[in-house]
Amino acid sequence: MPLQFDEFIKDNLEPRELPGPTGESNCLTFAPRGTVLVTGPDEKALLQQAIAALVAGNAVVAVAPGAKALAEKLQHAGAPVVGFDGHIDPEILGRIEGVAAVASNAEAETLKAMRLILAKRKGMLLPLVTEFDVHRYLLERHLCIDTTAAGGNATLLAAAEGKAALSTSGLNSRKYPPRSRRRSGFFVVAGQVQ
Incomplete structure (x- = not known):
């Protein structure tokens, strides 16, 4: 299945200096979320989710039909991926640990069930990513250093x-x-x- 990798890298993910109107220093950086659970539901969506998560620097756990074979190919290329053939029951998302985001392009009813289960979780909030945009697989961090105290x-x-x-x-x-x-x-x- 051909896939254009450059479609996932539309923006520069390097740290960005932002304007500081009152003399402060502002820097926007991006960091990987951690481990992302990608669930397809089909092979093409699974591959796109896995690549977007990997480009963002995340490890990937793939669960969908064909995920094991895909994971083996990506592992051979050195990617931090494990794959399991099958489907994720939305109820499991309420108890799952060790992941920082869940990616899915399932049917609307399945996505609704996933959102409801994720919203009821205790502890860290897990985003449900339904896009292939690399930025959704990243954390944004903003550092502001107020230089007015030092002269500004x-x-x-x-x-x-x-x-x-x-x-x-x-x-x-x-x-x-x-x-x-x-x-x-x-x-x-x-x-x-x-």
């Missing part, structure tokens, strides 16, 4: 300090109205909510 953008800091000085100077000298003129946490002074 001097113009923004000066503007923020000036604004803060104006707003706090008004608060320090304000006389608060008597309790009888307060409404729902806001002060009503001369008909204006403050």
Whole structure:
């Protein structure tokens, strides 16, 4: 069965520097989820799910008709895959351990049953992946380093300090109205909510 591997790698999965409008450093990185259970239900969907999960850096447990033969081929190429011929009963998903995501392209009723069982699980949430997009098999991690404490953008800091000085100077000298003129946490002074 021919499969175009480049269709799974549409985006660069390297760390990305994101804009930092106030001088902070922002970095988006991607990490594999861990072990992904792929369930087909047919051989083509099983292969696409397994390849997408592997491209994302995950290990794969494949359970579907033909999964054992597929796993052996992928193992021969060095992929971390094990395969079992058969079908997954959605009820098992409520008790299964050691997987970080479940992939399936089953019929709508089966997917509904899988979603309901996964939603009732205790512990870690397991996503049900129904697409072949590599990003669904990844975790996104965002690291933000606030550089304003170490200097940051001097113009923004000066503007923020000036604004803060104006707003706090008004608060320090304000006389608060008597309790009888307060409404729902806001002060009503001369008909204006403050």
